[in-house]
Amino acid sequence: MARSTNTRFAVAVHVLTLLAGVDDDRVISSEELADSAGVNPVHVRRVLGPLREAGLVTSRAGARGGWELALRPEGISLGTVWRLLQGDDPVLGLHGPNPSCATGKGVQQALTALDVAIADALVAQLERFSVRDVLDGDIPAQFTSAV
Amino acid sequence: MARSTNTRFAVAVHVLTLLAGVDDDRVISSEELADSAGVNPVHVRRVLGPLREAGLVTSRAGARGGWELALRPEGISLGTVWRLLQGDDPVLGLHGPNPSCATGKGVQQALTALDVAIADALVAQLERFSVRDVLDGDIPAQFTSAV
DNA sequence: TGAACTGTAATCACGACGATTACAATTTCG
DNA sequence: CGAAATTGTAATCGTCGTGATTACAGTTCA
Numbered sequence: 001m002a003r004s005t006n007t008r009f010a011v012a013v014h015v016l017t018l019l020a021g022v023d024d025d026r027v028i029s030s031e032e033l034a035d036s037a038g039v040n041p042v043h044v045r046r047v048l049g050p051l052r053e054a055g056l057v058t059s060r061a062g063a064r065g066g067w068e069l070a071l072r073p074e075g076i077s078l079g080t081v082w083r084l085l086q087g088d089d090p091v092l093g094l095h096g097p098n099p100s101c102a103t104g105k106g107v108q109q110a111l112t113a114l115d116v117a118i119a120d121a122l123v124a125q126l127e128r129f130s131v132r133d134v135l136d137g138d139i140p141a142q143f144t145s146a147v
Numbered sequence: 148m149a150r151s152t153n154t155r156f157a158v159a160v161h162v163l164t165l166l167a168g169v170d171d172d173r174v175i176s177s178e179e180l181a182d183s184a185g186v187n188p189v190h191v192r193r194v195l196g197p198l199r200e201a202g203l204v205t206s207r208a209g210a211r212g213g214w215e216l217a218l219r220p221e222g223i224s225l226g227t228v229w230r231l232l233q234g235d236d237p238v239l240g241l242h243g244p245n246p247s248c249a250t251g252k253g254v255q256q257a258l259t260a261l262d263v264a265i266a267d268a269l270v271a272q273l274e275r276f277s278v279r280d281v282l283d284g285d286i287p288a289q290f291t292s293a294v
Numbered sequence: 295t296g297a298a299c300t301g302t303a304a305t306c307a308c309g310a311c312g313a314t315t316a317c318a319a320t321t322t323c324g
Numbered sequence: 325c326g327a328a329a330t331t332g333t334a335a336t337c338g339t340c341g342t343g344a345t346t347a348c349a350g351t352t353c354a
Contacts, residue, residue, distance in 0.1 A: 006312085008240075046332095060321080062328095064321080064330080093155075107157075125268045
């Protein structure tokens with residue numbers, strides 16, 4: 001089984017969808033979100049950290065504290081979420097450099113270029129959908145991607 | 148740093164490019180390929196296994212044995228290589244199921260659908276290039292993906 | 295026959311990831 | 325004010341995927 005990317009994106013989508021489904025003025029604690037997503041509260045806070053810094057969600061400490069969306073669900077695209085969590089990390093696995101071999105140099109460059117292209121295509125697909133779409137179940141099980 | 152996919156694809160591209168660059172009737176040993184790619188000979192054989200079964204390369208045991216391309220470099224698309232090595236493994240990381248929560252169900256379905264879309268888009272990008280392109284350095288460092 | 299390979303299983307070490315624990319800081323409420 | 329609830333964050337731990345390494349049987353050529 002090939003290594004897939006980590007589950008932060010999945011957890012983020014899950015949690016954001018939950019937050020999108022509650023009343024506007026209600027906040028939800030990390031523990032509640034974590035229980036629903038089947039992960040650890042600390043993990044939830046770590047995942048939501050970057051999203052808070054980007055202004056997608058807000059958090060409140062103290063009793064009756066918790067999390068809520070800072071934007072409307074339709075204003076949060078999955079591409080944005082991906083970018084915030086994955087940053088510029090490569091999608092392809094590039095093995096170590098091999099400076100001695102000329103062909104190796106070329107291969108490295110090709111793979112790097114491909115990685116950029118693939119990352120763009122990946123985000124482009126995710127950009128087509130928002131948290132609202134996930135909440136409404138509006139992501140078809142099968143659809144033709146731009147091939 | 149997020150977990151990227153494994154390096155099998157990168158190794159495969161590297162090795163295939165090397166094989167594409169030699170005379171037609173010359174075979175190269177796993178050790179030679181491994182040294183050039185900076186990996187282990189056993190790893191090379193494991194990576195090339197699926198490609199051999201798919202008819203992309205052939206191997207010969209015994210003295211003066213080794214590997215050679217079974218197809219012309221322009222006939223080996225990177226998309227094919229990716230599919231052979233990655234199979235149907237998910238690109239997105241899907242966290243464990245959460246049957247108790249209705250929203251969770253929907254999120255799982257959405258993520259699964261997205262994973263298919265993304266995998267398709269990824270392969271579509273790779274399909275645009277062949278081993279020949281890598282060998283010739285014909286993969287531009289920057290190009291607009293279909294956004 | 296012996297050397298040079300492939301094919302493959304078994305084991306090992308490393309590293310990423312997420313769980314868990316712990317604790318300081320913040321906020322609400324009685 | 326003080327207790328309870330909750331975030332923010334560091335530190336540690338266990339698990340798992342990955343590739344290196346070793347070992348060895350089978351194959352082929354000289």
